[in-house]
Amino acid sequence: DAKTTQPTSMDCAEGRAANLPCNHSTISGNEYVYWYRQIHSQGPQYIIHGLKNNETNEMASLIITEDRKSSTLILPHATLRDTAVYYCIVRVAKGGGSEKLVFGKGTKLTVNP
Amino acid sequence: DTAVSQTPKYLVTQMGNDKSIKCEQNLGHDTMYWYKQDSKKFLKIMFSYNNKELIINETVPNRFSPKSPDKAHLNLHINSLELGDSAVYFCASSQGPWKAFEQYFGPGTRLTVT
Numbered sequence: 450d451a452k453t454t455q456p457t458s459m460d461c462a463e464g465r466a467a468n469l470p471c472n473h474s475t476i477s478g479n480e481y482v483y484w485y486r487q488i489h490s491q492g493p494q495y496i497i498h499g500l501k502n503n504e505t506n507e508m509a510s511l512i513i514t515e516d517r518k519s520s521t522l523i524l525p526h527a528t529l530r531d532t533a534v535y536y537c538i539v540r541v542a543k544g545g546g547s548e549k550l551v552f553g554k555g556t557k558l559t560v561n562p
Numbered sequence: 563d564t565a566v567s568q569t570p571k572y573l574v575t576q577m578g579n580d581k582s583i584k585c586e587q588n589l590g591h592d593t594m595y596w597y598k599q600d601s602k603k604f605l606k607i608m609f610s611y612n613n614k615e616l617i618i619n620e621t622v623p624n625r626f627s628p629k630s631p632d633k634a635h636l637n638l639h640i641n642s643l644e645l646g647d648s649a650v651y652f653c654a655s656s657q658g659p660w661k662a663f664e665q666y667f668g669p670g671t672r673l674t675v676t
Binding site: 481483487490491492493494495534538540549550551552554 | 566603604605606607610618652654659660662663664665666667668669670
């Protein structure tokens with residue numbers, strides 16, 4: 450699976466948009482981009498995923514560049530509860546039952562009042 | 563209702579003891595997982611079961627033995643506990659192996675071995 454690069458940490462003011470970048474320059478055409486987050490002392494939480502098109506759900510938006518070498522997770526109005534480690538993961542749909550999530554170091558997002 | 567639950571939440575025990583952690587999901591999912599998050603916060607998969615059958619078995623000491631009595635439960639038994647087993651253990655589930663990248667995680671069990 451393609452490697453991802455994320456900043457170690459970021460800060461954001463409460464109420465502002467949080468834009469979390471992820472670099473995946475070696476991504477292949479059939480690899481999806483997934484985002485999870487882990488709030489302190491809790492289990493990871495699935496946020497969103499995409500292949501080529503931008504995606505939006507009730508939690509966030511995912512913007513994938515046209516060349517698919519990078520993406521940005523956007524939390525439109527960050528709250529203090531969004532303080533967490535955010536993980537960007539890429540995967541290829543292999544099938545066969547052997548797929549697994551591989552978590553990197555992620556980005557520690559701190560939302561400040 | 564909690565989707566994925568784990569018991570106990572905290573577990574403190576001495577080296578050499580045997581302990582179990584239980585996991586239950588009420589989502590109707592077919593696939594369940596165990597992860598270990600160490601003190602450096604790295605989160606790594608240990609096992610995965612689909613409909614009570616083991617499908618993923620990472621390089622884990624054989625002191626760790628998962629057991630799935632039915633597809634809603636996946637327990638983790640650890641024999642002869644060592645100091646290095648201290649970590650937070652997370653259980654997770656997904657609809658099936660084809661949805662392995664959309665998992666629901668439990669709250670974790672913090673294991674401390676003294």
